[in-house]
Amino acid sequence: MSPDDDVTPAEPTVPGTPGAAPAPIEVQGPDVFARYLERTRWFGGKGRPFEVASVRRIGEVPRDDGAEGPRVVIDLVEVAYGDGPGGSEVYQVPMSFYTEPEARLDHAFIGWWEEPGQGWVHAYDALHDREAMDSWLRAFDRAAREPGGNLSDEDSGLRFHRLPGHDLDLTAHSALFSGEQSNSSVAYGEDCLMKVFRKITPGVNPDISVHEVLTKAGSDHIAALYGWLDWVDWEADPDAEERSGTTMQLAMLQQFLRTASDGWDLALTSARNLFAEGDLHAHEAGGDFAAEAARLGEALREVHDDLAAHFPVEHRGPEAIAELADAMLARLDAALGVVPELAEHADALRAAYARLRTLDDLEVQQVHGDLHLGQTLRTSLGWKIVDFEGEPAKPLAERLRPDSVWRDVAGMLRSFDYVPHVVERQFAEDQPEGASQRAYRAEEWAHRNRNHFLAAYAGGELTDAQQVLLDAYVADKAVYETVYETRNRPTWVAIPLEAVARIGAA
Numbered sequence: 001m002s003p004d005d006d007v008t009p010a011e012p013t014v015p016g017t018p019g020a021a022p023a024p025i026e027v028q029g030p031d032v033f034a035r036y037l038e039r040t041r042w043f044g045g046k047g048r049p050f051e052v053a054s055v056r057r058i059g060e061v062p063r064d065d066g067a068e069g070p071r072v073v074i075d076l077v078e079v080a081y082g083d084g085p086g087g088s089e090v091y092q093v094p095m096s097f098y099t100e101p102e103a104r105l106d107h108a109f110i111g112w113w114e115e116p117g118q119g120w121v122h123a124y125d126a127l128h129d130r131e132a133m134d135s136w137l138r139a140f141d142r143a144a145r146e147p148g149g150n151l152s153d154e155d156s157g158l159r160f161h162r163l164p165g166h167d168l169d170l171t172a173h174s175a176l177f178s179g180e181q182s183n184s185s186v187a188y189g190e191d192c193l194m195k196v197f198r199k200i201t202p203g204v205n206p207d208i209s210v211h212e213v214l215t216k217a218g219s220d221h222i223a224a225l226y227g228w229l230d231w232v233d234w235e236a237d238p239d240a241e242e243r244s245g246t247t248m249q250l251a252m253l254q255q256f257l258r259t260a261s262d263g264w265d266l267a268l269t270s271a272r273n274l275f276a277e278g279d280l281h282a283h284e285a286g287g288d289f290a291a292e293a294a295r296l297g298e299a300l301r302e303v304h305d306d307l308a309a310h311f312p313v314e315h316r317g318p319e320a321i322a323e324l325a326d327a328m329l330a331r332l333d334a335a336l337g338v339v340p341e342l343a344e345h346a347d348a349l350r351a352a353y354a355r356l357r358t359l360d361d362l363e364v365q366q367v368h369g370d371l372h373l374g375q376t377l378r379t380s381l382g383w384k385i386v387d388f389e390g391e392p393a394k395p396l397a398e399r400l401r402p403d404s405v406w407r408d409v410a411g412m413l414r415s416f417d418y419v420p421h422v423v424e425r426q427f428a429e430d431q432p433e434g435a436s437q438r439a440y441r442a443e444e445w446a447h448r449n450r451n452h453f454l455a456a457y458a459g460g461e462l463t464d465a466q467q468v469l470l471d472a473y474v475a476d477k478a479v480y481e482t483v484y485e486t487r488n489r490p491t492w493v494a495i496p497l498e499a500v501a502r503i504g505a506a
Helices: 030-039 103-108 130-144 206-216 263-276 290-310 318-336 340-356 405-430 435-458 464-488 494-505
Strands: 050-060 071-081 088-098 109-115 119-125 150-152 158-162 174-176 183-188 192-197 225-233 246-255 314-316 362-364 376-379 382-385
Touching (some): 030 050, 050 158, 050 225, 071 130, 088 109, 130 158, 130 174, 130 183, 130 192, 206 225, 263 290, 263 405, 263 435, 290 435, 405 464
Antiparallel strands (some): 150 158, 174 183, 183 192, 225 246
């Protein structure tokens, strides 16, 4: 955990100082929010031309009667893009208001303006403000004592929901995590963690719905869900005969796995230990990861079983299988225009997708959707899988769509392949000699851990149909990685290209 640094510091301008506006600016001025969004880590429109199309105040976080603290509001800021793809996005901006400057929050300053009934206020990103975050925690605590575990504001539509079984520590101070790219997380001491969704989409967020189901099912492989915050937009359907609205989910409160270790970091440490130990084989190295890979495979299988027991499981026929193969082919065709090196492997990849069409049944269900080692945590009680939100870049409707469990398995296999090759490149910077031996040992580490994970997940040999599905999903994932690396880390594109070559050789 690091100091609050998910926004670049800005110098607050206050009334009466040089450079201040000569007159009160409009509440929620678009320019104020545009400048603020550009400074944050989680704004997805960096580098694109945009303007703030609208700002909507959706509610105020309730405070206990007589409690001190700032007024805390939630605004939804809609941005419209002016480039080729165009489109718009909506971002959640919780703010705490103070009538005087708060030097401790200078780094989280958004702007100042005149609020009706309050006068001039200095607005700060509330997630950086311990006093503001205390009001969120107390609202969740009050919800637990309300009928049905719900604390609702019928006027604004804000609703705090709680699941039974955990008493919150109201003495815990908040601390904002740094480094997150799409959301913001706040830890309350060692008691709980609140994830605030920054980009908001109407509908059910799978990170909440999946955690709710798995928590109620008693799953040992997740961080338990304690509650969530949503908002009902009663104006979404003003012509409806009966009062109705659209729900947007804003935040979730869950168990804080404070002592957990990141799965990606643990795997990297294992690979570093292997390279540091001379000419030992992967199974001889002191940091052998195979047993952990197997435990992770078992954990994923149990999570998939729980999801299958509580979410619909569908069987789809040849038409749906053909659509899946066509989608993979379309992604390959698009990738060929970005990664010319894929061309020599295109026929082998197309053959892998063509084998899908020989299947007559495809079982789909709720899955993780964006699984890799960075979405896992190792605790003293075993592996935990986190972040069931799916791929953030995909539309919510697509992330909610059932899929094959082999997509999750393929994602994890590709993650095991990345680990030793990342370490291999780190060693090459300091020790250019011995490259061929490191390449051999990197593949040995990846092969060993992929096999242990897969064998534990499947519980034995894969059927022919399972192998066809897995091969296609692995190929699809590797093709995606070649595009990503070409655009973002060109020196890494060899990692997925080597995987594509293995698919061709097979």
